[in-house]
Amino acid sequence: MRSPQMKNIFVVGLDDFHLAQLEAVEGADNYRFHSLISYREIKCGSDFPVRELLEHTAQTLTAFDGTVDAVIGYWDFPVSTVLPIIRRQVGLGGPSLVAVLKCEHKYWSRLIQEEVVPELIPPFQKINPFAAEAPTQCSLDYPFWIKPVKSVLSHLGFLVRNREEFEQSLEKIRSHIGRYAEPFNLILNHAELPAEIERVDGYYCIAEGLISRGRQCTLEGYVCKGRVQVYGVIDSLREGRHCSSFSRYQYPSSLPPEVQQRMIEATAKVLLRTGYDQAPFNIEFYWDEEQDSIHLLEINTRISKSHCSLFKMVDGEYHHQVMIDLALGREPSFPHRQGEFALAAKFMLRRHRDGRVVRVPDRAQIEELKQTFPGSELLLNVCPGIRLSELLDQDSYSYELADLFIGAAGPRQLEQRYQAALSLLPFEIEERGGTA
Known part of the structure; x- marks a missing residue:
């Protein structure tokens, strides 16, 4: 017999990697997570089955024998933009679809930004x-x-x-x-x-x-009852021919506090103008150190799944907790600097040329990585036999092989651990002229 406090939380795009994180948040004993549709079904096909998803979710939630307490998601399109429609179908609260689109539709979002922070766009x-x-x-x-x-x-x-x-x-x-x-x-x-x-x-x-001159960062936050709160700032480092491909996310940010505060103030202006409320967001900025100017890149109406492990390592909790609290109608209370590490990063292991994957790290090698660097995680995006140009939704100039999450006491140790971790993670990519 379950406790009467047990909350049924439905997840759009549920996958095993993030399910383990969801089940590790504080209070998870009182949550029961249900897959409304799997990650593979919604994100890995040749198209995004939005019509089928909306029909399926309406039937599933209506037929559910129990309370539907929350519907959440941590993926980008189409998950973040269907959540308001699904919640409306079953009478749950959250931001309106129009408010979400004012952030997610890149042209509409720029029009809103032009009204309130024209100097930043x-x-x-x-x-x-x-x-x-x-x-x-x-x-x-x-x-x-x-x-x-x-x-x-x-x-x-x-x-x-x-x-x-x-x-x-x-x-x-x-x-x-x-x-x-x-x-x-x-x-x-x-x-x-x-x-x-x-x-x-x-x-x-x-x-x-x-506007991409200078240093890029992402602010993670939420809006609750008309109040905008930022709980973390993450540095975004890029690589490649046009510096268009992310190489790592690093938390906490090393940007000056006064620069972060200017970004937070601009974020509040924009989000309050959209009417977005009762949900998390992340928003990306550039800081041109030479000119001491900031520019707003884009707004996303979700937590960044890429940052979950970083918050766990530095602050002591996956920020799935913020998303869950808001979906259940609660004001989030997120820890600060209570984690095991002072610094953490997600490294995106990339390749900038096409080829066929011959070898990836096996289970034993990944386990050795975790034993050598406690708290680290590796998420593979490729498997043997696949051609990199067959990968879906890559940026226009590179291919993402895997994501490595690792923590450290400071920047120097982080770089040392990253290089040591690479030596434990063999990848072989076959090109036409041989194997690299």
């Missing part, structure tokens, strides 16, 4: 990639970035330095944008949109001037 313009006149109608100076109004992980995002690159980018976008555009349009159909936004559907792109 680049020049931008909507682009119809299917319009023959698109290259001539763009008024931005080269170079600029172009990306769909909805995608993830810089997928179909391109640096454009001249007319030739612009036309090449548009050709690639036209070929692949439908994977996101079609399901995003289904979600847009559930909201009452202003006429200007209704015309800018999932098949549109946004072109933006460059």
Whole structure:
């Protein structure tokens, strides 16, 4: 017989890695986690089954023999944007779909930001990639970035330095944008949109001037009853030809406190204007140290799953706890610096050329890693036999082989542990000319 305090929490996109983290949060003995749809079903197919998901969730939750206390998710599209629709189906609270779209629709979000923090955003313009006149109608100076109004992980995002690159980018976008555009349009159909936004559907792109000079960071926080609270700032380091691929996330941030405070104040202005409430968020900024200027990159209406282990190692708790508290209608109470390590990072092990995977670390090698560096974790994204160019939703310039989470007493030890960990994790990628 379960305790009457037992809460039924349904998870959209549940996977084993994060289920273990959910079951480790404080108070988890009082939670029962249910998979509303698995990660593989919602994220790993050739398309995103949004229509089927919404039909399935409505039937599942209605037929459930018990209370439906919360519906949560920690993945990006389409999970973060379907949550308001699912919650509305069963009468649960949370942010409205319109408020979520004001953050997640990249063009609409820029319009909101332009109203309240115009000094923090680049020049931008909507682009119809299917319009023959698109290259001539763009008024931005080269170079600029172009990306769909909805995608993830810089997928179909391109640096454009001249007319030739612009036309090449548009050709690639036209070929692949439908994977996101079609399901995003289904979600847009559930909201009452202003006429200007209704015309800018999932098949549109946004072109933006460059703001990526300096140091990048992410603020993790939440809005509860109209109050914006930030509980962590994480540094984001990039690599690659255009510095467009993340190499690591490192927590806590080394940015000056006064710079972090300016970002927090800007975050509050933007989120309160959107009407977003009773849910977590993460928001990305750049700080140009030379000019002492900050710029806002984008808003995500979810916790970052990439940062969960970092919070556990440094603060002593996975920040799934924030998401759960808010979904259950509670004010979060998140610990601060109560973890085992002073510093933690997620390293993204990347490759910038295509090839076929021959070998990845086996279970014994991963276990050796965990024994050598307690608290560390490895999440593999590839398996033997797969060609890297077959991976879904990669950025436009690299392939992510695995994610390594590791903690340390400080920056020097972190770098030493990272290099030592790499020696324990063999990857072999076969190229046409041999094996690397």
